[in-house]
Amino acid sequence: MASHFQSLPGFRDFYPEECAVRNHIFRLWRQAAVRFGFVEWDAPVLEPLELFTEKSGEEIRRQLFEFTDKGGRAVSLRPEMTPSLARMVGAKAASLRRPVKWFCASENFRYERMQKGRGRSFYQFNADILGEAGCGADAEIIALVVEIFREAGLKAADAVVRLSDRDLWVDFLAARVAQESVIGVLSIVDKLEREPKESILEKLAAHTKDPAGLLGEIQAFLKLRCVADMRAFFETFPEGAREKLLARLVEWDALLARLDGLGVTDWVQVDLGIVRGLAYYTGFVFEAFERSGEGRALAGGGRYDDLVAKLGGAEMPACGFGMGDMTLRLALEERGLLPQFLNAPDFYAVIGGAAEQKAALADVSALREAGLRVEYPLKEAAFGKQFKQAAAAGAAFALIYGPEEVAANQVKVKDFTSGKETTFSREGIVERLLAVRSFGLPKDPCHGHN
């Protein structure tokens, strides 16, 4: 170790290569959101502790970076953005034009034990639509998830959005257990795959006289994969519960029709097994997963119509999702979807010596002014060394300013991919090289020189 200082556990140093990857992911997020008409917002990194405990309860303090500041205030680094969003939207609820479509790409902090794809500091993209109760907002949110995946280079074979419905679960369970047991049963359902059957039955017995029967119905419910099957399933339910459940399916039809119109049907799978973290969700919920391999969760979200009133003081239906940078990065990395040479220059000027320096630097400046990425050696060096440096920097082209070229008011351009060279007049060099960057060296041999 050159230094005895290290970054804190779970926090990352971003060397240029890492930073380029991070910025690439930010770019994917921002561009997709902006195309969908979302606007970016942000909030303080440090917030009053109560803002977070109000939503999630005292238990989450274990996972907060919380402390008392010098003014004696209980504060915490933000573990998520939704409470801040609710506060900000709630404060201006009356004057915001609806629907409110906001996104942010924020650094968040959770005091957790680290593992693959999870640290104590991470970046998360959030997009929310507030003030629209209809499923059009849910569809827009889900389509944005898919748009980000597409923009990143993923295909429908790589990732899937599993769509579930908290309302449907509540109505389904209400027909089988007491109202106050619904939440408890949902948390049991969440662990269905991870716990032995005996343990599940034992827990269900606290909520029903017929745990085996209830488990059978839940398993049948979980197997439903389309609205037609759901409808057939509910037709057998007793009057009262049946009408409510069938009415909910009308919303499902409307949502799926919109998703079809938005062209994301291939990415969406009805899967009522998505019940995790349903504490404050009130309607459609979803999570995006990799289809194969690790099966990592890439994003998750849903409708939370009551949360803004609770935290922001104003009635405001809402839905949204979050997507972390770490799992997305791993998914893209494994598929070779991270661009190479994100920091590479377009052109590297190879400069003969002091006599050629003035002409070369003048062109470098003009090219940079035009928006091209141009580098050159900061000290005099042999031609061979300069070419090595140009290649090591990942430059697409070398611009050669030797005595011959400069004397003739020319510059030789070398394409590092093909190894071919073409000589241009320095007159109008900016326009020529803008074209070279976009289309490569001209094929017309009359430009050539050999």
Next chain:
RNA sequence: GUGGCUGUAGCUCAGUUGGUUAGAGCACCGGAUUGUGAUUCCGGGGGUCGCCGGUUCAAGUCCGGUUAGCCACCCCA
């Protein structure tokens, strides 16, 4: 918060039953090389062997503790 595995150069790792001044490849810097880049050759910098303690004439090596990382559980807003 619980359990398993692992810490030797920036990276990947070697290092004999404990035995002189701890090595290699890659990477980096310089040179061969003042007109052409992923090849080649030569040289250089860089290590308190994670940390603390113990056993021993002697510890990178053995023992104990600790810390960090990885993986799984818990959790996932």
